[in-house]
Amino acid sequence: SAVISQKPSRDICQRGTSLTIQCQVDSQVTMMFWYRQQPGQSLTLIATANQGSEATYESGFVIDKFPISRPNLTFSTLTVSNMSPEDSSIYLCSVETDYSGNTIYFGEGSWLTVV
């Protein structure tokens, strides 16, 4: 399996500010995904991030609010911009491995609370 590290693991943010979440993988992967999990809810895909191309956003998510970078095959960032209390969620990075049957693995998540 892939080892995925996310930073920060937890943060409390002020309304109107932006926060960048980092995702580091211990092996090169082509596909990375960012999910959001609001309190008490299931996971919702925000976007798919390929190295070297623009991220593909799901319905309801836009680049201005959730800009994503994917500078290389082991790293990605998700920024949550101009935060409001409704953005309080767990943000999860996941990767599709190019081995072991292209299984998808998840990081431990970044818990954001917006006050």
Place this chain on the structure above:
Amino acid sequence: DAKTTQPTSMDCAEGRAANLPCNHSTISGNEYVYWYRQIHSQGPQYIIHGLKNNETNEMASLIITEDRKSSTLILPHATLRDTAVYYCIVRVAPTIHAGNMLTFGGGTRLMVKP
């Protein structure tokens, strides 16, 4: 990807087998069945996946019916640490650089009791 239907919650006695059902009656021939679990305040953990044959690994067994319209995840000897939300997900056959994401439903909240 096909939708799945799971019971909202289940209880299981510690040490007994936990059998978690999943219906995926609209599954296509090229779609796999994946199981993940999410222990409170952690990221989802991959458990197992299969196409049509039964699968077993160190965590669990996956039994898929012959018509592939349903499956059962079996935890042979449930422990308190198996208390989690279990997600059954159907996903198009993974190929290199396929980028087929996982679509999560509500899952089954399994409570293992002493």
